[in-house]
Amino acid sequence: MRYSKQRAAILEIVNLNPVHPTADWVYEQARKTVPNISLGTVYRNLNQLVETKVLQAFRYKNVIHYDSNTENHSHFICDICSQIFDLYHSHEEVISSLNKISNHRITGGQFQLTGSCENCKVDN
Ligand SMILES: [Zn+2]
Known part of the structure; x- marks a missing residue:
């Protein structure tokens, strides 16, 4: 199978599964349709x-996650179930408040936030 076809298969797996998959996960899925694909090819x-x-x-906890959503957004990771959620917020507001408390000139970035997701949190 040609590289371009393998790449299309890999891209489709990431696009259809907005779960921020790892390379290992993509590899397991890709093997179902491209049986002789190697982990190296997937990487x-x-x-x-x-x-x-x-x-x-x-990167989260030293594992790389892939994201088909290339818009500027941050991630919230549940400490309990490890699900990764997309978070949309005004980056401008956060960045301007960080610039007020720092001597750097911060122009952009993404955040990784942790806690417990709506399914895991215990209300009290
Ligand atoms: Zn995302």
Whole structure:
């Protein structure tokens, strides 16, 4: 199978599963449709998709997660169930308040926030 077809299969897996998958997870899925694909091929294609800004990637607890949503957004990770959620907020507001308390000139970034998600949190 040609590289471009493998890449298309990998991209489709990430696009159809907005769960911020890891390379291992994508590999397990890809094997179902591309039986002879290797983990190295999956890594190489995922990295190329990130380099060309088709996907974005972020690191959490030393594991890289891939994200088909390339819009500027932050992530909330549940400490209990480990699900990763997208968070949309005004980056401008957060960045301008951070600039007020720092001597740096902060121009952008994404946040990784943790806690317990709405299914896991215990109300009290
Ligand atoms: Zn995301």
